[in-house]
Amino acid sequence: MSxxxxxxxxxxxxxIAHEGPIxxxxxxxxxxxxxxxxxxxxxxxxxxxxxxxxxxxxxxxxGELLGLWAAQVWIQLGAPAKFLLVELGPGxxxxxxxxxxAAKAVPEFYAAIDVHLIEASDILAELQREALAGCGRPVTxxxxxxxxxxxxxxxLANEFFDALPVRHYVKTAEGWREKLVGLGEEGQLAFxxxxxxxxxxKAVAPEGSILEIGAGAQRLMPQSAVRIVTQNxxxxxxxxxxxxxGFGETLQAVKAHEFVDPLAExxxxxxxxxxxxxxxxxxxxxxxxQTLGPISQGEFLHELGILQRAEALKxxxxxxxxxxxxxxxxxxxxxxxxEMGELFKVLAITRRGLKDVPGFVPPEDMA
Ligand code: SAH
Numbered sequence: 001m002s003x004x005x006x007x008x009x010x011x012x013x014x015x016i017a018h019e020g021p022i023x024x025x026x027x028x029x030x031x032x033x034x035x036x037x038x039x040x041x042x043x044x045x046x047x048x049x050x051x052x053x054x055x056x057x058x059x060x061x062x063g064e065l066l067g068l069w070a071a072q073v074w075i076q077l078g079a080p081a082k083f084l085l086v087e088l089g090p091g092x093x094x095x096x097x098x099x100x101x102a103a104k105a106v107p108e109f110y111a112a113i114d115v116h117l118i119e120a121s122d123i124l125a126e127l128q129r130e131a132l133a134g135c136g137r138p139v140t141x142x143x144x145x146x147x148x149x150x151x152x153x154x155x156l157a158n159e160f161f162d163a164l165p166v167r168h169y170v171k172t173a174e175g176w177r178e179k180l181v182g183l184g185e186e187g188q189l190a191f192x193x194x195x196x197x198x199x200x201x202k203a204v205a206p207e208g209s210i211l212e213i214g215a216g217a218q219r220l221m222p223q224s225a226v227r228i229v230t231q232n233x234x235x236x237x238x239x240x241x242x243x244x245x246g247f248g249e250t251l252q253a254v255k256a257h258e259f260v261d262p263l264a265e266x267x268x269x270x271x272x273x274x275x276x277x278x279x280x281x282x283x284x285x286x287x288x289x290q291t292l293g294p295i296s297q298g299e300f301l302h303e304l305g306i307l308q309r310a311e312a313l314k315x316x317x318x319x320x321x322x323x324x325x326x327x328x329x330x331x332x333x334x335x336x337x338x339e340m341g342e343l344f345k346v347l348a349i350t351r352r353g354l355k356d357v358p359g360f361v362p363p364e365d366m367a
Contacts, residue, residue: 007037007267008030008031008034008037008038008266008267009189009265009266009267011030011034011037012027012030012031012181012189012266013183013187013188013189015030016181016182016183016189017183020182021180021181021182021183021192021194022180022181022182023167023178023180023181024165024166024167024168024179024180024181024251025165025166025167025215025216026165026181027165027181027263027266028165028166028251028271028273029165029216030266030267031266031267031269031271032120032163032165032270032271033120033121034267037267038120038121038267039267039268039269039270039271040120040121040123040124040163041120041121041122041123042123042267043123044092044123044124044127045270046091046092050256051254051255051256051257051269051270052254052257052270054091054158054159055095055158055159055238055297055332055340055344056091056092056094056095056098056158057092057094058328058331058332058340059325059328059329059331059332060094060098061098061301061306061309061310061313061325061328061329061332062095062098062158062301062332063094063095063096063097063098063099063102064098064099064101064102064309065102065301065304065305065306065309066095066098066099066156066158066236067098067099067100067101067102067103068102068103068105068106068304068358069236069304069358069359070085070099070103070109070154070156071102071103071105071106071109072356072357072358073154073234073350073354073357073358074109074112074154075109076354076355076356076357077152077154077232077233077234077354078232079108079109079112080112080151080152080232081112082112082114082151082152083112083113083114083151083152083153083154083233084114084115084116084148084149084151084152084153084154084233085099085113085114085115085116085137085153085154085156086115086116086117086118086145086148086153086154086155086156087115087116087117087118087155087156087157088118088145088155088156088157088160089118089119089120089157089158089159089160089163090117090118090119090124090128091124091127091128091158091159092124092127092128092131093117093127093128093129093130093131093132094131095156095158096115096117096128096131096132096135096156097131097132097135099156100113100115100132100135100136100137101135104136110136110137113137114137114138114140115132115135115137115138115139115140116139116140116141116142116148116153117139117140117141117142118142118143118144118145118148119141119142119143120143125141128141145220145223145224145227146223150231151231152231152232152233153227153228153231153232153233154233154234154235154236155224155228155233155234155235155236156235156236157235157236157237157238157239158238158239159238159239159240160237160239161214161217161220161237161239161241161275161280162239162240162241162272162273162274162275163270163271163272164214164215164216164217164220165215165216166212166213166214166215166216166249166251166273167212167213167215168210168211168212168213168249168251169198169201169210169211169213170193170208170209170210170211171203171205171206171207171208171209171210171211172193172197172207173207174197175197175198175199175201176197176198176201176203176211177193177194177195177196177197177198178193178194178196178198179191179192179193179194179210180192180193180194181263188263189263189266190263191263203247205247209247209248210247210248210249211247212248212249212250212251212273212276213279214273214275214276214279214280217275217276217279217280217283218279218280218283221280221283221284221287221349222283222284222286222287224284224349225283225284225287225288225289225349226287228289228349228350228351229287229288229289229351229352232351233350233351234348234349234350234351234354234357235348235349235350236346236347236348236349237275237277237280237346237347237348237349238297238300238344238345238346238347239274239275239277239344239345240272240274240275240343240344240345241274241275241276241277241294241344241345242274242275242276242277242278242345243277243278243294243345244278245276245278245279249273250273250274251271251272251273252271252272252273253265253269253270253271254269254270254272255268255269255270275345277293277294277345277347280347281294281347284349288352289349289350289351289352290349290350290351290352290353290354291347291348291349292347292348292349292350292357292360293345293346293347293348293360294345294346294347295345295346295359295360296341296342296344296345296346297332297333297340297341297342297343297344297345297346298332298333298334298335298340298341298342299341300346300359300360301332301333301341302333303358303359303360304358304359306329306332306333307329310325310326310328310329313325314326346359348360
């Protein structure tokens with residue numbers, strides 16, 4: 001079993017042997033961002049050779065349109081002479097590089113940009129440095145949003161919230177109990193249930209139901225929303241997720257484009273959970289922010305003019321390149337099973353009353 005050779009698996013088993021079973025949240029955090037043995041901190045997971053492909057890898061159009069979204073939002077925010085353009089979890093840095101290139105079309109916006117990248121992985125930070133070399137704007141790396149300087153800020157997060165750790169609870173005859181990662185009979189990592197119940201969890205559900213709580217996301221969202229409300233700004237979160245909180249768990253592990261057991265090889269497989277956009281919306285609104293959406297990625301990109309952008313790119317392209325552009329367009333906006341248009345959702349957070357946020361129908365016009 002390869003887990004036996006895996007350093008991080010051994011370290012986690014040792015933690016459990018000393019401290020007792022750990023939450024799924026702690027397990028997921030260690031597996032993804034342990035400083036020296038985590039999945040993101042030890043590799044570049046992206047691309048056809050890696051474990052998964054994301055929208056900015058599929059086409060430059062994605063980052064370009066987000067850059068132009070930010071430019072329009074910046075105007076709505078009152079065009080501050082300096083502001084932070086923050087990306088959470090920038091991966092290879094392609095989104096920000098494409099966004100900044102597109103931003104040059106709005107020179108005053110471009111000149112106001114101070115780029116801040118929130119990144120847990122030094123390896124990925126290095127790739128981001130290469131991708132942004134010569135981008136023409138100052139770039140600073142930060143571990144968390146607490147490390148950001150004050151001021152107006154526009155946040156972009158693509159496939160970031162799904163990497164934030166979740167907690168799981170299971171309904172038993174006595175009440176909700178937290179699902180924990182402990183040691184099985186052969187000393188292997190195994191799921192179990194806490195001996196204690198969680199009396200503050202009131203959700204009514206049949207025995208055996210599972211409740212997944214986006215613990216990491218629900219800490220980050222109020223922090224970002226408070227900042228947006230008090231210091232001016234906006235945020236865009238794009239992710240695979242759902243817009244009604246329900247029961248069931250979505251934790252999954254992917255290695256080399258295949259699903260694997262989430263406990264088998266901590267640090268070697270990507271772990272994600274679908275994003276609960278309803279919970280994010282409630283958290284942002286509780287901090288007095290305005291939320292727009294979630295809407296589908298397909299609808300959002302169409303509103304931002306992806307068809308026109310694709311046509312413009314095809315204007316100077318060979319027949320083969322034109323075919324690539326069309327297939328990227330379908331992948332980003334299509335409603336099929338292997339396409340992102342319907343599966344991915346887009347949520348915007350702004351200070352209250354901000355008007356004309358591109359891509360979204362204003363709240364008062366909605367049915
Ligand atoms: N946005 C990119 C990458 C998504 S993968 C894209 O669309 O391609 C998730 C990214 O978030 C990686 O860069 C990973 O290293 C980073 N990350 C994951 N958990 C993090 C955390 N808790 N704090 C900071 N960065 C994190």
